[in-house]
Every structure is written in C-alpha cells, then in structure tokens.
Amino acid sequence: MGCAAASLLGFLGAMVLLFSGAYSLPWTEPVHLILSRFVGPLAGTFSGVVLLRLAGRLTARVALFTAVAAVPAWALALTAAASWSVGFDEADAGQRLSWFGSSSLLFMILGWVAGTVCLAVPLNSLLAGRRSLPVRITQAVLLAAPAALILGALMMMPPMLGVLGAVVLLISALRQGRPVPPPATAPSPTVVAPSRGVGGAALALLLVGLACAVFAVTGSTWAPGVANSTHAMNLGLAYGAFAAIPLLVLAGGVLAPRRGPTTPWAVLLSCAAMAVEGFAQLLGAGHPSQWPATLVAAALMGFAIALPLERLVSGGRLTRIAVVTLMGLAASTVGIPLVAMSAFLAPVGSAVLLIRAWRSGNARQSGVGNVSA
Known part of the structure; x- marks a missing residue:
C-alpha cells in the first residue's frame, strides 16, 4: 500500500506541475519528468510485484529480481524522455542537436531491452509448470517485448493514465490487506427499487x-x-x-x-x-x-x-x-x-x-x- 501511495503521489505531483502556471519555470520540466517517468512508474512496479508475491504468483527470488531490474529499466525510460525533450527544445530553437539530444532512439532501445528482461523473468515464472523451459522462455520474451514497449509508450503520455493505474494498485493493496471476514449470516442490505x-x-x-x-x-x-x-x-x-x-x-x-x-x-x-x-x-x-x-x-x-x-x-x-x-x-x-x-x-x-x-x-x-x- 505504501508503494502504491508513493506511485500515486508521484503521478499527482506531475499532474499538479502540468496544470499549474509553474510549468513555465525552468526547474519544473525536469521535476515533472522525474515524477512521471521514474518515481511514479517505479513505485507502481514495486507495488505490483509485492501484490503478486503476496498472492503467491511469484517466488521471492523472482520478485526480488523484477524489483531490482525495474530500476535501470525505468531509469533508461526517464533518460530517453529527457533526451527527447532536450532534442525537441534544441530543434525548436534552431540549434544543432547535442549528443544527448540526438540519442533518444538509443536510450529508447536500451530501455526497451531492459524492460523486456524485467518482464520476461516474472512471465516465465507465471508460465512455469505447463510447458518446457525453452518454450516458456520463448513465450515469455514474445510477451514481454511488446508489453515493455506499450508501458514505455504509455509513460510518455500525460500522467493521467499513471494516476488511474496507481489508484487501481492502491485499491488492490487495500483489498489485499483487509482481513477475511467470517461467513456472513446477516441479511444483505435492502435494495430500494425505483418508484x-x-x-x-x-x-x-x-x-x-x-x-x-x-x-x-x-x-x-x-x-x-x-x-x-x-x-x-x-x-x-x-x-x-x-x-x-x-x-x-x-x-x-x-x-x-x-x-x-x-x-x-x-x-x-x-x-x-x-x-x-x-x-x-x-x-x-x-x-x-x-x-x-x-x-x-x-x-x-x-x-x-x-x-x-x-x-x-x-x-x-x-x-x-x-x-x-x-x-x-x-x-x-x-x-x-x-x-x-x-x-x-x-x-x-x-x-x-x-x-x-x-x-x-x-x-x-x-x-x-x-x-x-
């Protein structure tokens, strides 16, 4: 629940910067990128990994690997977004692109590879017990590659989708943490039919x-x-x-x-x-x-x-x-x-x-x- 709340705060902070007049200040764009491209997604990933671990879907070793591998994956995604922003500003100003501003595609590819590795391992674990190891690895990579690409593309959009995703994680964490009630014998709430x-x-x-x-x-x-x-x-x-x-x-x-x-x-x-x-x-x-x-x-x-x-x-x-x-x-x-x-x-x-x-x-x-x- 703490990770989901941290993810939600990250995306909300990015939303506040996006809709406020402070976005014209020089420091707001880097802070917005850090919150929406790194803090929010990384904390949300941690929350999802914990929920899968508590549900018994991931082993401790796979959950730890996924959480650790998410750090460089989202860091590269942040770097790709920053490179794109710098390159856009340089092109808009009529300047020659710097090495950082012209390296957006390289950082995107590296982030895509890191995200694929991060997702392939838990997917391989979820497919365990049904197929042979080579088939599982192939299927996990084929599923992880487009999933990593889609997640990266979503994080390039305004942080509203991230806010909604963090809310879903928070609600899931709240329901996971609730004690299981005993079998209820009380009557269900009365439903009033419209007259x-x-x-x-x-x-x-x-x-x-x-x-x-x-x-x-x-x-x-x-x-x-x-x-x-x-x-x-x-x-x-x-x-x-x-x-x-x-x-x-x-x-x-x-x-x-x-x-x-x-x-x-x-x-x-x-x-x-x-x-x-x-x-x-x-x-x-x-x-x-x-x-x-x-x-x-x-x-x-x-x-x-x-x-x-x-x-x-x-x-x-x-x-x-x-x-x-x-x-x-x-x-x-x-x-x-x-x-x-x-x-x-x-x-x-x-x-x-x-x-x-x-x-x-x-x-x-x-x-x-x-x-x-």
Missing part, C-alpha cells in the same frame, strides 16, 4: 438534459441574445450542469441503501461540483476564473467519487483519511472531463435511471400478477 415517481422525475430530467445539450450545440443558430457558438456552448454547459443537480440527488436516494452512509456526503460534494462548474461556464470562455473554478469542481467531483471507497480501507481513522484524500486527489483527474462534459453525460444518467425504474415497475407488476393467480 413510479422516480421514473417520472428521470423522464423530466432526461428531456431537460437533452434540451441543454441541444442548446449547447445549436443555440447560436436560433436562440436570441446568443452572440456566437462559444457563448451558446457556455450557456448550454452551464444550464446542463445545474440540471444535473436534481439528477444526482435522485440517484443518491436510489443508491443510498446499497452504498452505505457516505452516499449523502458524496451526493452533496457532486452537487457542489455541478454548481461550481455551472458558475464557471457562466463566466464564459477566456475569463481568468473559469479554469480555476473548473479545477475546483473537478476536485469536488473527485472526492465525491472517492468517498464511497472509504469502506475498502482498513486501519485507523488517520489512515482512512489519508488514503481517501489520496484517492480523491487522484479521482480529480477523472473529475475534469466529468464536470466539463456534465451537460452531455446527465441525459445518459437520466436514461439509465428511467430504464431501471421501468424495469423495476414491470417486475413489481409481474410479482403482483403471480400472487393474484
């Missing part, structure tokens, strides 16, 4: 959400008082964000019996996120406060996503608070597209809730008919 009133409200919200989405896309061609398509998009996104608030309250009422006592707080945070995003869109494109307000909305949405995961965390109160805080910050990266596209996602949520209410209503009618018969 006709919920279905009617979902239908109304579906129509309102579709109207907001249509206005965002086409409002500039027919709505009076709309200056241009950007203005229409901002207004449609704002109205759609505000219209998503009652939908979230409605969905929270349906899910609360299944998701536990944290659901009302998650709904409150998500509603606050929609309110802030609606305000941000009303400010209009180009307003200096629009992007900061969107980031605040994304952070609120991220914590709304992470809060129900608190039940997976074992340990003391401070441990749970720290882990949920990390997961909330990580989920904020997902919250950015969620709040930005909320006007187009809300009709989808309304449709899902409407279909669920319709199906539960048919099931109740079928049950009543069977009882009457």
Whole structure:
C-alpha cells in the first residue's frame, strides 16, 4: 500500500506541475519528468510485484529480481524522455542537436531491452509448470517485448493514465490487506427499487438534459441574445450542469441503501461540483476564473467519487483519511472531463435511471400478477 501511495503521489505531483502556471519555470520540466517517468512508474512496479508475491504468483527470488531490474529499466525510460525533450527544445530553437539530444532512439532501445528482461523473468515464472523451459522462455520474451514497449509508450503520455493505474494498485493493496471476514449470516442490505415517481422525475430530467445539450450545440443558430457558438456552448454547459443537480440527488436516494452512509456526503460534494462548474461556464470562455473554478469542481467531483471507497480501507481513522484524500486527489483527474462534459453525460444518467425504474415497475407488476393467480 505504501508503494502504491508513493506511485500515486508521484503521478499527482506531475499532474499538479502540468496544470499549474509553474510549468513555465525552468526547474519544473525536469521535476515533472522525474515524477512521471521514474518515481511514479517505479513505485507502481514495486507495488505490483509485492501484490503478486503476496498472492503467491511469484517466488521471492523472482520478485526480488523484477524489483531490482525495474530500476535501470525505468531509469533508461526517464533518460530517453529527457533526451527527447532536450532534442525537441534544441530543434525548436534552431540549434544543432547535442549528443544527448540526438540519442533518444538509443536510450529508447536500451530501455526497451531492459524492460523486456524485467518482464520476461516474472512471465516465465507465471508460465512455469505447463510447458518446457525453452518454450516458456520463448513465450515469455514474445510477451514481454511488446508489453515493455506499450508501458514505455504509455509513460510518455500525460500522467493521467499513471494516476488511474496507481489508484487501481492502491485499491488492490487495500483489498489485499483487509482481513477475511467470517461467513456472513446477516441479511444483505435492502435494495430500494425505483418508484413510479422516480421514473417520472428521470423522464423530466432526461428531456431537460437533452434540451441543454441541444442548446449547447445549436443555440447560436436560433436562440436570441446568443452572440456566437462559444457563448451558446457556455450557456448550454452551464444550464446542463445545474440540471444535473436534481439528477444526482435522485440517484443518491436510489443508491443510498446499497452504498452505505457516505452516499449523502458524496451526493452533496457532486452537487457542489455541478454548481461550481455551472458558475464557471457562466463566466464564459477566456475569463481568468473559469479554469480555476473548473479545477475546483473537478476536485469536488473527485472526492465525491472517492468517498464511497472509504469502506475498502482498513486501519485507523488517520489512515482512512489519508488514503481517501489520496484517492480523491487522484479521482480529480477523472473529475475534469466529468464536470466539463456534465451537460452531455446527465441525459445518459437520466436514461439509465428511467430504464431501471421501468424495469423495476414491470417486475413489481409481474410479482403482483403471480400472487393474484
């Protein structure tokens, strides 16, 4: 869990540098590369190796080799990224490429070879017992080579994918560390089926959400008082964000019996996120406060996503608070597209809730008919 948390902090630090105004400073790019290309991936690799070792999938010797071999593999990946960045800056400035800036391909090949060796050994161990040694080695290398190439390519992208991967590792580590409960005899939580009133409200919200989405896309061609398509998009996104608030309250009422006592707080945070995003869109494109307000909305949405995961965390109160805080910050990266596209996602949520209410209503009618018969 500590390795997964360190990986998450590394990728989150890179995300903060990427989205903050500090990225223009000379020291931020090297720090960003170190966090996103070395610290985050290496700590995530350690976490994955430990999880496989605890699950009994790797022997101690293979796990140790994989962890040690990951260090030069990710170091070479970092060097290749730094070489690429230096070469790009030199070419952009019209300068002659230095030996370091022109050696990106060499470092990439060396990193690919090191990553292939790092992955081939545990893959060979996972294939043990089913095939002969030469066949296992051949298959392990054939699987490890493209896997190393794909992992290296993913790490060259923005650190959002790394954040999501670190969250998956953290959740897996939390579930691994939880004690196995005794066989449960208590009844399962009551599931409240959506009523006709919920279905009617979902239908109304579906129509309102579709109207907001249509206005965002086409409002500039027919709505009076709309200056241009950007203005229409901002207004449609704002109205759609505000219209998503009652939908979230409605969905929270349906899910609360299944998701536990944290659901009302998650709904409150998500509603606050929609309110802030609606305000941000009303400010209009180009307003200096629009992007900061969107980031605040994304952070609120991220914590709304992470809060129900608190039940997976074992340990003391401070441990749970720290882990949920990390997961909330990580989920904020997902919250950015969620709040930005909320006007187009809300009709989808309304449709899902409407279909669920319709199906539960048919099931109740079928049950009543069977009882009457």
